[in-house]
Amino acid sequence: ASNAMWGGRFAAGPDAIMEAINASIGYDQRLYAQDIRGSRAHAAMLAAQGIISDKDAQAIGEGLITVLSEIEAGDFPFSTALEDIHMNVEARLKDLIGEPAGRLHTARSRNDQVATDFRLWVREQCDAAITSLDALIRVAVTRAEEGADWVMPGFTHLQTAQPVTFGHHMMAYVEMFARDKSRFEDARKRMNECPLGAAALAGTGFNIDRHATAASLGFDRPMANSLDAVSDRDFALEFLSASTICAVHLSRLAEELVIWSSAQFRFVSMSDKWSTGSSIMPQKRNPDAAELIRAKIGRILGASVALFTVMKGLPLAYSKDMQEDKEQVFDAADNLMLALAAMAGMIGDLTVHQANLEAAASAGFSTATDLADWLVREAGLPFRDAHHVTGSLVAMAEDAGCDLPDLTLEQMQSVNPAITKDVFGVLGVHNSVASRMSYGGTAPEQVRAQVARWKEILG
Ligand code: ARG
Numbered sequence: 001a002s003n004a005m006w007g008g009r010f011a012a013g014p015d016a017i018m019e020a021i022n023a024s025i026g027y028d029q030r031l032y033a034q035d036i037r038g039s040r041a042h043a044a045m046l047a048a049q050g051i052i053s054d055k056d057a058q059a060i061g062e063g064l065i066t067v068l069s070e071i072e073a074g075d076f077p078f079s080t081a082l083e084d085i086h087m088n089v090e091a092r093l094k095d096l097i098g099e100p101a102g103r104l105h106t107a108r109s110r111n112d113q114v115a116t117d118f119r120l121w122v123r124e125q126c127d128a129a130i131t132s133l134d135a136l137i138r139v140a141v142t143r144a145e146e147g148a149d150w151v152m153p154g155f156t157h158l159q160t161a162q163p164v165t166f167g168h169h170m171m172a173y174v175e176m177f178a179r180d181k182s183r184f185e186d187a188r189k190r191m192n193e194c195p196l197g198a199a200a201l202a203g204t205g206f207n208i209d210r211h212a213t214a215a216s217l218g219f220d221r222p223m224a225n226s227l228d229a230v231s232d233r234d235f236a237l238e239f240l241s242a243s244t245i246c247a248v249h250l251s252r253l254a255e256e257l258v259i260w261s262s263a264q265f266r267f268v269s270m271s272d273k274w275s276t277g278s279s280i281m282p283q284k285r286n287p288d289a290a291e292l293i294r295a296k297i298g299r300i301l302g303a304s305v306a307l308f309t310v311m312k313g314l315p316l317a318y319s320k321d322m323q324e325d326k327e328q329v330f331d332a333a334d335n336l337m338l339a340l341a342a343m344a345g346m347i348g349d350l351t352v353h354q355a356n357l358e359a360a361a362s363a364g365f366s367t368a369t370d371l372a373d374w375l376v377r378e379a380g381l382p383f384r385d386a387h388h389v390t391g392s393l394v395a396m397a398e399d400a401g402c403d404l405p406d407l408t409l410e411q412m413q414s415v416n417p418a419i420t421k422d423v424f425g426v427l428g429v430h431n432s433v434a435s436r437m438s439y440g441g442t443a444p445e446q447v448r449a450q451v452a453r454w455k456e457i458l459g
């Protein structure tokens with residue numbers, strides 16, 4: 001039998017494989033709440049404009065509420081033959097209320113319907129990402145405040161570079177996550193225009209009120225071009241792009257947690273809640289959650305690449321290719337939210353081994369730059385010469401198997417006679433970080449100022 005929704009010009013039904021490749025109900029049923037919300041707004045507008053009767057609109061509105069509760073109760077008979085969520089809802093509405101159900105699709109197409117539903121869904125996900133990022137930022141700020149004085153090695157090339165504080169390191173991620181948050185806020189603003197009423201592609205001859213439906217669905221305004229409204233998915237691409245960048249940040253922090261929790265580093269311990277054991281090695285405590293967060297970028301970036309590739313080269317307006325947008329965005333959103341929640345939990349529960357951080361900070365000649373800077377400041381050497389002198393002192397300490405502050409004044413003076421005992425004042429790691437008072441530097445005072453700034457922003 002031909003399709004009940006569009007089968008008028010068809011004699012036969014689709015091949016089973018055609019039905020399988022065509023149907024999206026297996027996943028777009030996730031849009032049921034948005035679909036029903038959009039339909040209710042549309043029906044109310046049609047009645048207000050005198051396009052359908054108030055009586056029909058009321059029957060439609062009540063019927064849709066019944067459909068909603070059926071789906072939420074989990075006893076809705078989703079049908080593959082009915083392709084997607086839009087036709088499944090409408091067909092059920094017809095079972096429930098009969099003839100008036102057929103009036104709902106007046107001045108509307110599935111093209112503007114799906115664009116509206118999906119925008120509503122992605123908009124909610126932006127809100128969810130903003131909320132989750134906010135929670136993560138708060139946890140990181142709290143940990144940063146606590147560790148504002150805890151000295152640890154700062155790395156470049158993962159080689160010890162200069163001492164920093166744990167608080168400073170945490171606040172670096174606060175900055176990154178805050179930018180991520182602002183990307184979702186920004187994307188949300190841009191996507192908050194309503195496609196409904198664009199109909200199939202050209203608009204409609206019915207006297208509809210697009211401003212009314214836009215307002216009732218919480219959009220700032222209707223989209224201004226009907227072709228654009230049904231054919232673009234840049235809002236989904238923007239959500240995926242923001243998600244991808246955020247996932248990169250999560251992945252980097254996750255990688256640091258994996259390294260830091262290793263027996264070789266021992267900077268941190270993950271709590272039991274965020275660790276797993278090994279079925280063969282009894283001593284193991286594995287940072288699985290961190291590893292999985294590190295991996296999520298793979299599928300989130302994968303979703304971005306997939307949808308960008310689907311969209312490129314599509315002629316206006318709607319093409320069925322665009323049905324491929326949903327699974328990618330669903331998967332990316334689900335995994336991003338999970339990763340954000342796991343990261344916030346893990347950071348909150350992290351045990352930081354302050355003494356190990358400090359011991360590691362002192363190793364690896366991490367205050368060599370401080371020594372070179374002292375030679376510039378106190379002995380008047382050009383920086384390049386100071387760099388060279390310091391390099392010789394590092395080599396001397398390395399040969400002697402000691403750290404820079406362990407060299408005697410005589411040993412130092414044998415390399416450069418201008419060195420005095422005051423040099424020892426800059427060699428300790430605490431002196432080093434305390435001196436980095438430039439704006440945004442790692443000095444505890446600067447870190448605390450940034451913590452205070454963020455606390456005020458976060459309220
Ligand atoms: N399930 C479709 C999608 O997700 C709905 C739009 C169908 N439009 C059409 N002209 N066949 O894209």
